[in-house]
Amino acid sequence: MTILNAKLRVGIVQHKAGLNKLNNLERATTAILSLAEQGAQLIVLQELFATPYFCQVEDTAHFDLAESIDGPTFGHLASVAKITGVTVVVSLFEKRAAGLYHNAAVVIGPQGEQLHHYRKMHIPDDPGFYEKFYFTPGDLGFEIALTPVGKLGVLVCWDQWFPEAARLMALRGADVLIYPTAIGWCPGDSQDEKSRQRDAWLTIQRGHAIANGVPVVVVNRVGFEPDLTGQTEGIQFWGSSFVAGPQGEIIVMAPENDEFEQVVEVDLQRSEFVRRIWPFLRDRRIDAYDEILRRFRD
């Protein structure tokens, strides 16, 4: 691993999203300026930060929220990145062509340049999260962003449940895994089920850190968003954005119910130490993994 900074200062922006896209963008801008002022080198926004979580319903009108990957939201944030000199990970609803949309992430460098473009590879679909209606599965593969602050393995939300995605990023040399996400509870679920879900979400991503000996940065949205059509009960996004080290140890965790903006220091050199005592990459049985490529081994 090429480590350009032994200590990486990551700014986390866990926000409630309102209905007004420009207002969300303005609030994100304020957060970036503030975190950059506090020394952040890398800032991560939550999944689809600019809009409410519109996938609660299937409505063709919501395609109006999409932009090209270098559209006005990118243009604005590129100027903010350039002014502040930080690297920013931005999740966007990408319009690629009429009838062809992606849940994308773009990494903007400190000169305001586009350093990387990722399209969410794993697309969920369950009641209240109708993403297969909106997003074509990504076709850019699992590639890393080469940035002045390190090699970033940027994935998005549902990707976080798939060890394969994290592994492919680590094998490509990612210094850190980054997940902008939008996940929450159905209000009708029991408290036990809610606890299990949030804990599972924390655990599996900490597991990716451990399996690969890399830190993980997860930025989730927070707050209740109603389903304006009344078809579902709405979603209570559970916040809990966190940073874990390469043994899965929690370094910082945001609250479940409040917004959160903070600079977190991540020691990228710890991966070198951890991978020496737990050299999993040395021992992978790549000669025996080929059936991973099957849907099911029946």
Next chain:
Amino acid sequence: MTILNAKLRVGIVQHKAGLNKLNNLERATTAILSLAEQGAQLIVLQELFATPYFCQVEDTAHFDLAESIDGPTFGHLASVAKITGVTVVVSLFEKRAAGLYHNAAVVIGPQGEQLHHYRKMHIPDDPGFYEKFYFTPGDLGFEIALTPVGKLGVLVCWDQWFPEAARLMALRGADVLIYPTAIGWCPGDSQDEKSRQRDAWLTIQRGHAIANGVPVVVVNRVGFEPDLTGQTEGIQFWGSSFVAGPQGEIIVMAPENDEFEQVVEVDLQRSEFVRRIWPFLRDRRIDAYDEILRRFRD
């Protein structure tokens, strides 16, 4: 999944291992009889249950501890399985030929028959755990044991750090993942490092449950075992055997410092529910995972 028993009653045997192999075998036998009496249908012994953890040093004399997979230890436990009518997962030091040994697991059915043979695929090697000296990496692949109590995905210890192994077992239809293990602390490590290590070990295996929507049964040895050659400080095996459900939720956990024998009920039908709400197998991007088969993507 074919679920023959909605509720599977698993007996956990977390023991301290003494120097005397026959004594270890006798104590395991007593535990099996007792747990079977308490209603266990499946009993899991810890890794290399019959011996101390001899891999603390490299000594050719220790190869004398190995047996053929259907040797006297198997023969004895087969008769115990038949008497009690339980299925038993046994970890053995297998002698295959002169100079060819494996860290193996055998699944014995309730008629005393050998149902399955597994050879540990991932072999560790670090100070105090010199397994590459003793064990040839497994060549039987990631296959499941078809038993009267369900399809068992039996893996062994170091395998537990590799998401690929768990995934391959789940794709083969495993109803439950089972890890006999022998892991502990180097006494000289700091308390913080010890906590991180044990927590990482719990977390990554809970992560396998979550990623695959299956319960996980982990049986570890416990207690301090000195390095009789004095080369190292010995190992404090951390116990903490546990059973987790398909959302990674802990159902039972054994103590860090004491022996533990208990029957634990696992609801195998919960996997059906969990995989309906979290259908990760539906969304895997098998078209984009081929570089998992590479050592590193450089």
